[in-house]
Amino acid sequence: MEKIDRTEKVPTAYVAYSKHNFFAKQLISAFTLEQGVTPLNPFMNWDYFLNDLVARDLIVRANNNLIYLADEVWTFGQISNGVFHEIILAQKSGKKVRHFSCGKKISDIEPIEFVDLEFEQELIDEFSYERVIAQLQGKDS
Numbered sequence: 001m002e003k004i005d006r007t008e009k010v011p012t013a014y015v016a017y018s019k020h021n022f023f024a025k026q027l028i029s030a031f032t033l034e035q036g037v038t039p040l041n042p043f044m045n046w047d048y049f050l051n052d053l054v055a056r057d058l059i060v061r062a063n064n065n066l067i068y069l070a071d072e073v074w075t076f077g078q079i080s081n082g083v084f085h086e087i088i089l090a091q092k093s094g095k096k097v098r099h100f101s102c103g104k105k106i107s108d109i110e111p112i113e114f115v116d117l118e119f120e121q122e123l124i125d126e127f128s129y130e131r132v133i134a135q136l137q138g139k140d141s
Contacts, residue, residue, distance in 0.1 A: 010036055012071050013071065031100075081123045
């Protein structure tokens, strides 16, 4: 195994994924670390909305601040309503956004091209597929 410089500053990525991929929170962090990037993983920080111990808006604000701190935003699996809004914030903040699949093993995670993104039905019902695509491409605000 290669010796790791424990004091090396490495890039950070806010990792965004649907509650439906909550089961993969540790896999996503492990994958990100293996890429030489420090994950800012909201489900690892506060589980699922801190089990409602505080107002959910406090958690959303904290997540948004992690996005501001991150060098990039990485999405995993289908794009949910929350992930969609995190992507939009990242884009407005000038952050690079990368997309990955999600699975039950680290080896299931692979890069996804924009044209191959999938969206949760709840998001499409709220905004329409065309509007979601336009916003993600910066053509609709």
